[in-house]
Amino acid sequence: MKTEKLTIKGMCFGEVLWDNLPTGRQLGGAPLNVAYHLNKLGVETMMLTRVGQDQAGDDLVRLCASLGIPTRLFQRDSKYPTSTVEVHIDENRDVTYEIVFPVAWDYIAVGMQELDAVKEADFLVFGTLSTRNQASYETWKMLLPFAKFKVLDVNLRAPFYTKERVLELLSHVDLVKMNQEELDMVATWMGLSETWTDRMKVDAIMESCYVDEVIITYGARGAVYHVQSAGFSYHFPALQVEVKDTIGSGDSFLAAFLAQRCRRDKVTSAEEMLSFAATLSGFITQSDGACPAYDSTILNRFQWIHDLKAFHIDERATS
Incomplete structure (x- = not known):
């Protein structure tokens, strides 16, 4: 696996925040994580969001710029603060979140530069959480008609979702994770x-909501990629790694998948897409x-070490 400069462009919409972890403050927000990894993988990806006119917002914008995330569409809000989340990790390394409401990204606005950015992008990524407030939800609706390929990351964070809103989002997208x-x-x-x-459930959702592609992630058991128009489901196992934490693993999986799925210079197989995604997620x-x-x-060294371990395990199993 290698990273390279690709000709495709992406756009992510929604939350950016500071995760207050037991070990200290870290940059967070699912769409921001996706944007970070896409830019690392050579896909120029804008982030449309909003932060407060406060020190936390200054720090966040400065850090994002230093990480290579374009900040041209980072709006500033004089009324609402930069988002923070209290993160708790239990003994099984499972993560729970306490998400503050309302915050600046609940009030993302739209103008010509935002619409132009969506028109130029090859895909638009957003999550269910980003539409929890009416203001950002209305902005999302204005952006949607201009998006070439719409990607929904379902991230149900109680109490910030409703059945009606999630089913509506599902009915307007091309790919769901x-x-x-x-x-x-x-x-x-x-x-x-x-x-x-699960296959029967996915088939019913795709047919009812007119979604052609669905990815179901299963943590340590890997992921399954379903494509209705092609009539197939493809399972790829997760890499066996020593888990430090699972924060952002799904976001990195989605970013790596899109970096391969949306490229124009070659046709990429489902196995190649999922292998690339599983490697970065691992x-x-x-x-x-x-x-x-x-x-x-x-990344190449990480993949090489993993492949070498897998080879030795297979060799012992067949000897």
């Missing part, structure tokens, strides 16, 4: 049987935080 728990929740809302397999899972520093050399 969610985990198994979120799949079961959506299936329940749609009245699907609990006895149905690297993030065994790293501290959602946006660790890395480059192509570090």
Whole structure:
């Protein structure tokens, strides 16, 4: 695996924030994490968001710029503060969040430069959380008609979602990523049987909501990529790594997948897309935080070591 400068462009919409972790403050927000990794992977990706006119906002914008995330569409708000989240990690390394409301990104505005940026992008990424407030929700609706390829990251954070809003978002997108728990929740809302397999649930959601592509992530068990128009589902296992924390692993998976899925210079197979995504997600899972520093050399070495370990395991199993 290598990183390279690609000709495609992306845009992410929604929350940026400071995650207050037990180990200290870290940059966060699912769409921001996706934007970070896309830019690291050679996909120029804008981030449309809003931060407060406060020290936390100054620090956040400064850090994003230093990390290579374009900040031209970072709006400043004089009334609402920069977002913060209290993050708790239990003994199983599972993560829970206490998300402050309202904050600056609940009031993302839209003008000509925002519309032009969406028109220029090859895809628009957003999450369910980013539409929790009416102001940003209305902005999302104005952006949607101009997006070439719409990607929804289902991230259900109680109490900031409703059945009606999530089902509406699902009906307007081309690609959806969610985990198994979120799949079961959506299936329940749609009245699907609990006895149905995940494949049956996904098929019903794709048919009802007119979504052609769905990715279901299963943590340590990997991910399954479903494509209705091609009539296939492809499972790829997760890399076996020593977990430090799972913060941002799904975001990195989505970024790596899109970097391959949307490229115009070659046709990429489902196996290549998912392998690339699993590798970056595995690297993030065994790293501290959602946006660790890395480059192509570090990723290539990580993949080489993993492939070497897998080879020795297979060799012992067949000897």
